Amino acid sequence: MTAIKENSTYNANREIVLNECPVTYVMSKIGGHWKPIILYHLLSGSKRYSEIKKAMPHITEKMLIQHLKQLEADKLLIREAKPVVPPYVTYTLTESGKGLQTVISAMADWAFKDMGKVRI
Amino acid sequence: MTAIKENSTYNANREIVLNECPVTYVMSKIGGHWKPIILYHLLSGSKRYSEIKKAMPHITEKMLIQHLKQLEADKLLIREAKPVVPPYVTYTLTESGKGLQTVISAMADWAFKDMGKVRI
DNA sequence: ACAAGTACTTACCCCAAAGTATGTATGACA
DNA sequence: TGTCATACATACTTTGGGGTAAGTACTTGT
Incomplete structure (x- = not known):
């Protein structure tokens, strides 16, 4: 799991920010190129590995x-x-995972407004 | 602003994900170690550069x-x-920036619940 | 003459996340 | 006998975000 160099400013700041900032905490859980998409596909119900893979053509198996x-x-x-x-193998969201739906909705609302794609 | 190699999977995927995923869109705007903190400090009102700097002792001026x-x-x-x-020099949130408050709140709610720090 | 304060700028380096490529175990089926 | 499908694992390289260190412009105070 990629060993961590403790004595670096990067990780020091990262930890400070993780402990102090709920936004960064959420980012650390659902950030990155792929995690939100995976979560999105699982929000509609359990899926097996191959189904998720088919739903995300651009992701590599490693990722x-x-x-x-x-x-x-x-x-x-x-x-x-x-x-x-x-x-x-099937993957299913936990209650905690399902709880992200409100977060994702809030983000989507803002995103569509900000992209000027909202018409109401 | 750091030239971009167009023909790389990294950037190709990044663009795909940006266009398809509102969560990633939001991340691209408020993600990173520092942007959420900066926004947080500005949510309580305009600040000048030096005030923000004092409020965030760990950030470098460059960042x-x-x-x-x-x-x-x-x-x-x-x-x-x-x-x-x-x-x-003063920095003030736009309406769009202020609109992030609901997003940040949703994230904070989930974060505190997930960290087991919620007591209601 | 020069140090101090404010708001930056620039050149350089490091590292973790992302991507490439290839390999593995197991049994069904032709 | 060997190919196919599923769900992974692993060694290696690339990329960009973040950090370090130093410098700039302009004026006021000593």
Whole structure:
């Protein structure tokens, strides 16, 4: 999981900001190129790995797995694997993950307004 | 402003995601280590450069200026300079910038809940 | 003469996130 | 026997955000 150099200003500032700033806390959970999209696709219900993959043509498998693991570690989703071959793995949002819907909605509202795409 | 290599997957994906994902759009405007903090300080009213600087002891001047310029370019705040010496420059949120308050609130609500710090 | 305050600017470096490419285990099916 | 499908893993490279350090312009105070 990529060891962290403790004695760097970058990480010092990062920690300060994470502890002090709820916005940055949220960013650390759902930020990056792909995590919001993954969450979006799961908001409509559980999906298996291959379904998420098909829904996101541009993401590489490495990035997809990496972010799914991260989201699982952050307790935003749950991974369930059936012991069959070929593998059957589903991903489901936790309550915490579902709670992000209001956040995402607020962001979407502002975004569409800001992009001048709102018509009411 | 740091020339961009057009033919890279990194930027291709970035653009795709920016156009498709309102969450990423918002992130691009208020993401990073410092922008949310700057916005937070300006939500309570206009401030001059030196006031913001004092309110954020850990930020470097380069980062502060850089983000203020970016926020200005994104029309989230307005810079006003009085032609005096020593310089007197104030930064004020635009309506668009003020509109972020609801977004920030939604994020803060979720963050505090998720951090288990909520007591109601 | 020179230090101090304000609001910047610029050149350079580091590192973590993102991307590339390839490999793995297992069983079904042809 | 070997190819296909699923759900990963891993070594390596690239990219851009962030940090360091130093300098600039202009004027007021000592």
